[in-house]
Amino acid sequence: MIRTVLTGATGRMGATLSRLVREAPDLELAGATARGQAGQLAALGVPSGDDLGRVLDAARAQVVIDFTSAEASVVHARQCAERGVALVIGSTGFSPEARAEVARSAASIPVVLAPNTSVGVNVVIRMAAELARVLGDGYDVEVLEAHHRMKKDAPSGTALKLAEVLASALGRGQEDLTFARHGQIGARPKKEIGVQTLRGGDVVGEHTVFFYGEGERIELTHRATSRDQFGLGALRAARWVTGRTPGLYDMADVLGFPRAP
Numbered sequence: 001m002i003r004t005v006l007t008g009a010t011g012r013m014g015a016t017l018s019r020l021v022r023e024a025p026d027l028e029l030a031g032a033t034a035r036g037q038a039g040q041l042a043a044l045g046v047p048s049g050d051d052l053g054r055v056l057d058a059a060r061a062q063v064v065i066d067f068t069s070a071e072a073s074v075v076h077a078r079q080c081a082e083r084g085v086a087l088v089i090g091s092t093g094f095s096p097e098a099r100a101e102v103a104r105s106a107a108s109i110p111v112v113l114a115p116n117t118s119v120g121v122n123v124v125i126r127m128a129a130e131l132a133r134v135l136g137d138g139y140d141v142e143v144l145e146a147h148h149r150m151k152k153d154a155p156s157g158t159a160l161k162l163a164e165v166l167a168s169a170l171g172r173g174q175e176d177l178t179f180a181r182h183g184q185i186g187a188r189p190k191k192e193i194g195v196q197t198l199r200g201g202d203v204v205g206e207h208t209v210f211f212y213g214e215g216e217r218i219e220l221t222h223r224a225t226s227r228d229q230f231g232l233g234a235l236r237a238a239r240w241v242t243g244r245t246p247g248l249y250d251m252a253d254v255l256g257f258p259r260a261p
């Protein structure tokens with residue numbers, strides 16, 4: 001049994017993961033943290049509270065699954081590194097500096113950092129890169145994402161990952177990404193990759209990559225209708241990362257995808 005600690009356990013993903021870990025035959029819920037409502041966690045019957053360090057010391061944890069916020073994940077990564085505990089981070093909204101902080105912690109522990117842990121989404125990301133490589137510069141590429149009204153970061157971590165992967169497949173860079181359009185913007189630059197955001201209601205998570213050509217368009221869409229696939233993918237990442245060599249990994253590593261050429 002892999003002794004697993006959850007952070008943000010009262011959140012949307014935390015609650016989903018708490019159920020899935022307890023249902024998994026090979027994982028044991030060994031501890032849980034939350035910020036505002038940590039008292040609610042006492043009912044789980046495992047070490048709990050608002051401080052991950054203390055919970056880790058009491059839980060003899062092997063792996064932490066962390067879906068909180070980028071700011072919290074940086075601190076959690078440091079606390080895991082100090083204790084040699086493997087980590088799966090699903091939080092999004094990382095600045096380059098926050099990502100570099102996580103990479104520093106990953107020098108001493110194995111960390112999977114994945115803006116989307118659904119296997120289906122990661123297959124779509126791979127297919128999007130392949131389509132971009134085959135279609136080349138003759139198609140205008142746009143990424144559209146939609147999420148529930150409570151989501152704090154924009155664009156989604158998945159949309160950013162898609163945009164990065166598409167840019168790399170097309171030999172383009174960060175400077176080709178456009179995150180909003182308004183006013184007299186002029187004709188679309190040929191190399192632009194647009195990333196657009198919708199927010200509303202209870203949308204779990206939707207991502208579409210459009211390849212707009214002359215006389216045709218290709219649309220590649222993933223729609224999540226439940227958070228369970230994010231959770232099940234995170235459990236898969238937790239099994240994979242436990243006991244691994246220190247380093248910063250992503251879902252492509254977990255799923256055994258060859259590195260992009």
Ligand SMILES: NC(=O)C1=CN([C@@H]2O[C@H](COP(=O)(O)OP(=O)(O)OC[C@H]3O[C@@H](n4cnc5c(N)ncnc54)[C@H](OP(=O)(O)O)[C@@H]3O)[C@@H](O)[C@H]2O)C=CC1
Nearest residue numbers: 008011012013035036068069072090091092115116117230
């Ligand atoms: N990788 C993936 O597949 C997925 C990633 N996500 C990402 O996971 C994260 C969480 O999403 P979701 O569950 O919907 O969010 P919620 O707001 O429902 O839950 C977040 C949890 O983390 C806690 N938290 C937030 N900030 C801090 C902090 N600074 N210190 C300690 N605890 C903190 C919250 O506590 P409190 O309630 O007190 O604020 C809450 O318990 C987001 O970044 C989201 O984008 C979401 C779904 C899938």
Ligand SMILES: O=C(O)C1=N[C@H](C(=O)O)C[C@H](O)C1
Nearest residue numbers: 092115116151156157158205
């Ligand atoms: O906040 C969410 O809900 C989600 N966030 C992730 C992201 O930012 O890509 C993944 C998923 O789509 C749900």
